[in-house]
Amino acid sequence: MDSFDHLATAARAYQAQLLSRRVFPSPEAIDALSTLPGAFPSTGLPLEEILALLTSVVSPATVLTTSGRYFGFVTGGSLPAALAANQLAAVWDQNAALRIMSPAAVELEFVALRWIADFLRIPAAAIGAFVSGATMANFTGLAAARHSLLAAHGHDVESLGLFTAPDFPVLVGQEAHVSLFKSLAMLGLGRDRVIRVPADSQGRMRPDAFPSLSQPALVCLQAGNVNTGALDSPELIQLAKQSNSWVHVDGAFGLWSPAANYAAADSWATDGHKWLNVPYDSGIVFVRDPQALSSAMGLTASYLNPGAEFEPMQRGPESSRRARGIDAWAALLSLGRTGLREMIERCCRHARRFASVLARHQQTLAWLTAVQAEGECWLGSTLWSGRRALRISVSSWATTDEDVERSLASLIRHLPAR
Numbered sequence: 001m002d003s004f005d006h007l008a009t010a011a012r013a014y015q016a017q018l019l020s021r022r023v024f025p026s027p028e029a030i031d032a033l034s035t036l037p038g039a040f041p042s043t044g045l046p047l048e049e050i051l052a053l054l055t056s057v058v059s060p061a062t063v064l065t066t067s068g069r070y071f072g073f074v075t076g077g078s079l080p081a082a083l084a085a086n087q088l089a090a091v092w093d094q095n096a097a098l099r100i101m102s103p104a105a106v107e108l109e110f111v112a113l114r115w116i117a118d119f120l121r122i123p124a125a126a127i128g129a130f131v132s133g134a135t136m137a138n139f140t141g142l143a144a145a146r147h148s149l150l151a152a153h154g155h156d157v158e159s160l161g162l163f164t165a166p167d168f169p170v171l172v173g174q175e176a177h178v179s180l181f182k183s184l185a186m187l188g189l190g191r192d193r194v195i196r197v198p199a200d201s202q203g204r205m206r207p208d209a210f211p212s213l214s215q216p217a218l219v220c221l222q223a224g225n226v227n228t229g230a231l232d233s234p235e236l237i238q239l240a241k242q243s244n245s246w247v248h249v250d251g252a253f254g255l256w257s258p259a260a261n262y263a264a265a266d267s268w269a270t271d272g273h274k275w276l277n278v279p280y281d282s283g284i285v286f287v288r289d290p291q292a293l294s295s296a297m298g299l300t301a302s303y304l305n306p307g308a309e310f311e312p313m314q315r316g317p318e319s320s321r322r323a324r325g326i327d328a329w330a331a332l333l334s335l336g337r338t339g340l341r342e343m344i345e346r347c348c349r350h351a352r353r354f355a356s357v358l359a360r361h362q363q364t365l366a367w368l369t370a371v372q373a374e375g376e377c378w379l380g381s382t383l384w385s386g387r388r389a390l391r392i393s394v395s396s397w398a399t400t401d402e403d404v405e406r407s408l409a410s411l412i413r414h415l416p417a418r
C-alpha cells in the first residue's frame, strides 16, 4: 500500500463511524494521547508507523465536528466537494501568494471571491482576499479603514505608524465579538478606547442609542451575534455615512443569512469555515476601496515582481500560504446558489426545532454536563443577560432531521429534575 491507499482506508474507517461514535472523545481516548512519542526521536519513523499512530491513537481522540450532532461553537463541517478539493490541493501543495507561483490557485480564488461577493450582496468593485479566519478578516478590513481614515488627515499610517497620528472615534456594539477587540488592539486602535453603543435584548446595536458624530469615525457593525444570531440593522450604515465614517461589518457567519444586506458598507469580514462548510482555515475579507486595502497590505521586493492586478499577498497579511480558495470554489460549485441558500435555511430550521422543544426548560450547567458526558451530541453554554443558557449552533451541512431528534432525545433524557 502506498500512502494514498493508507489515507483512503483510514478516511473511510473514520467516516464509517460518524453515526455511531461519541461526538466528544472519551476520557480514555484523550488520556491515550500521552502514549504518543514524548521526546523528539533522533531518527525518523517510517510512514506506516506514523499513519498507524494517527489512526489508532489520534483519530479516537478527535472531536467529531463533522458528524451532524456537533453544535458547539459556530464551526460548520466540510462539504464532500470541499473536503475532496482540500485533499487534492494538499497533494498539489500550491502557494497562493502570487499568480506566478500558482496561476491555478489564484484563478480559482478570484473566481470564488467573485461568487461569494455576489451571494453576500457585496459590490462587484470591492476586492477580496482569503485569510485564515474572521479574526484576520476583521484585522484586514480594519487595517484598510485605519489607512483611509488617517489618509484623509494627510497622515500615512503605514509609513509613520500611529505615533503622530490624529485620532478618530471607533464605535462598536456592546455585544461585539471578542475578535474585533483583538483586531483593534493589534492595529494600535485600542481595545478599551472604543465607544460602545448599547444593545437591545437580542444583542443588536440600538439605533436610537447611536451617537451623533462630528467627525469621520470607524463604525463596526456585526452581522450575527454569537449568542443570538441577531444582525445589526443595515440602516445604521446610513447614519454612519452622515459623518463620512468607514463602516466595517463583522459578519463571520451572519453575512450568509438571507436577511443580511450590507451593500453600503466599506469593508466586510466573514468566514468560509463556518456556514460555507469548508475546511479550516478559511476567512474572507472584502474592501470597497482597493487602494485602501493595498496601501494597508501591499509589499514589494525586487525578486517578487508582482503583476498589474492586486495579487493575493497584496490583499491580506500573509504572503506564502495554502490555496484556501480551492476548497471554497469546490464548495460553491457543488452547492450552486440555490443549494447554498437551502443549506443555510435548513440550519435555521433545525435551530428553530431545538428552540421550540427546549425554550420552556430552565437551562443549567448540570444539564449540559450530563449531555456532554453521554456523547450523543455536543453543545456548549453561555451567559445571556445574566442567565445560563444552552448554546446550540447549527451550522453544519451534515446535520439531518434525525441528528436533531437524536440530540433532542439525549437532552430530554438528561433533563434535570425540577
Ligand SMILES: *Cc1c(COP(=O)(O)O)cnc(C)c1O
Pocket (backbone or CB within 6 Å): 074, 132, 133, 134, 135, 136, 177, 179, 180, 222, 223, 224, 225, 226, 250, 251, 252, 253, 271, 283
Ligand atoms: C467566529 C467569529 C469570529 C472569529 O472568527 P475566526 O474564524 O474564529 O477567526 C469573529 N466574529 C464573529 C461574529 C464570529 O462569529
